[in-house]
Amino acid sequence: MSNPTSETPERALAFVGGGQMASAMIAGLVKAGRDSSSILVIEPSSDQRLHLEQSLRVRTAPCADAQLADADVVVWAVKPQVLRQAALETRAHLGAALHLSIAAGLPLPTLSQWLQSERIVRAMPNTAALVGAGVTGMVAATGVSAADRALATAILAATGHCFWVESDERLDAVTAVSGSGLAYVFHFLEAFQAAAEAVGFDAPTARDLVLRTATGAVEQAKLGDPFGTLRSRVTSKRGTTEAALNVLDATGTPQALRDAVRAAYERAGELSKELSGQPG
Numbered sequence: 434m435s436n437p438t439s440e441t442p443e444r445a446l447a448f449v450g451g452g453q454m455a456s457a458m459i460a461g462l463v464k465a466g467r468d469s470s471s472i473l474v475i476e477p478s479s480d481q482r483l484h485l486e487q488s489l490r491v492r493t494a495p496c497a498d499a500q501l502a503d504a505d506v507v508v509w510a511v512k513p514q515v516l517r518q519a520a521l522e523t524r525a526h527l528g529a530a531l532h533l534s535i536a537a538g539l540p541l542p543t544l545s546q547w548l549q550s551e552r553i554v555r556a557m558p559n560t561a562a563l564v565g566a567g568v569t570g571m572v573a574a575t576g577v578s579a580a581d582r583a584l585a586t587a588i589l590a591a592t593g594h595c596f597w598v599e600s601d602e603r604l605d606a607v608t609a610v611s612g613s614g615l616a617y618v619f620h621f622l623e624a625f626q627a628a629a630e631a632v633g634f635d636a637p638t639a640r641d642l643v644l645r646t647a648t649g650a651v652e653q654a655k656l657g658d659p660f661g662t663l664r665s666r667v668t669s670k671r672g673t674t675e676a677a678l679n680v681l682d683a684t685g686t687p688q689a690l691r692d693a694v695r696a697a698y699e700r701a702g703e704l705s706k707e708l709s710g711q712p713g
């Protein structure tokens with residue numbers, strides 16, 4: 434993973450919105466060596482401002498002001514429903530900044546209209562960013578240069594793995610897989626723990642067994658063999674694993690997962706239309 438400081442040595446960063454995602458990104462950047470005094474956070478909540486100043490040593494302001502003119506990059510980390518209003522409040526104070534939006538569901542044409550710029554990167558992170566293990570897809574508007582892409586990559590790399598896609602539509606697919614995907618895994622772990630309890634383990638033991646099994650599977654899978662190969666290697670004919678997998682196949686688990694990801698993908702497209710319906 435690239436070192437943010439090596440790519441963004443002197444760039445002044447401003448965050449509009451200082452909630453949990455902004456805090457995670459700033460914490461990652463500071464950990465990677467960025468000077469926190471180069472970061473300004475616009476955040477209306479006084480409690481959150483105090484927290485950011487004390488824990489991360491960043492500069493803060495309750496609303497957009499002249500300090501924003503120095504920002505080379507503005508990270509939009511507010512809820513999608515308030516981004517349009519925040520953009521209206523902020524526009525007059527902005528210089529020629531690169532805009533980086535992490536607001537879920539707002540496509541590039543809408544962001545471009547609200548921010549009155551074509552120099553925009555739209556990103557879709559997931560909450561594992563909070564523990565430095567995030568996955569973030571990014572898409573660039575027409576005014577984004579190669580240097581801007583490097584800058585955006587360096588900032589988002591502070592929270593984990595990031596990669597580029599070519600369109601808002603592809604970012605909907607990212608939303609359906611890695612954006613919503615942590616919840617699919619949690620859902621599986623939850624059901625797996627309940628199943629372990631149903632064969633007699635107490636809850637803490639069941640949780641521990643499930644977590645260690647899942648961790649072991651992921652560590653093995655990281656070595657690179659296809660998931661199907663790994664599965665068949667631990668499935669002997671007429672054995673216990675085969676008995677269990679036959680039930681999963683018969684109850685339609687693979688098809689259910691396909692349908693679930695498809696539903697999330699279609700909902701992402703609908704949400705973009707709903708959120709973009711706000712006047713520009």
Ligand SMILES: NC(=O)c1ccc[n+]([C@@H]2O[C@H](COP(=O)([O-])OP(=O)(O)OC[C@H]3O[C@@H](n4cnc5c(N)ncnc54)[C@H](OP(=O)(O)O)[C@@H]3O)[C@@H](O)[C@H]2O)c1
Nearest residue numbers: 450451452453454478510511512513519535536537558560
């Ligand atoms: N959490 C995730 O896993 C995740 C994943 C992918 C994308 N995202 C996106 O990331 C964005 C931020 O999410 P989050 O979880 O960090 O939300 P959050 O914790 O609610 O943070 C948003 C912050 O923005 C502040 N704010 C509200 N209006 C503002 C304004 N006009 N100017 C400046 N700041 C303002 C809010 O303050 P108040 O609380 O006082 O209103 C709040 O502190 C969202 O658009 C979300 O869709 C989040």
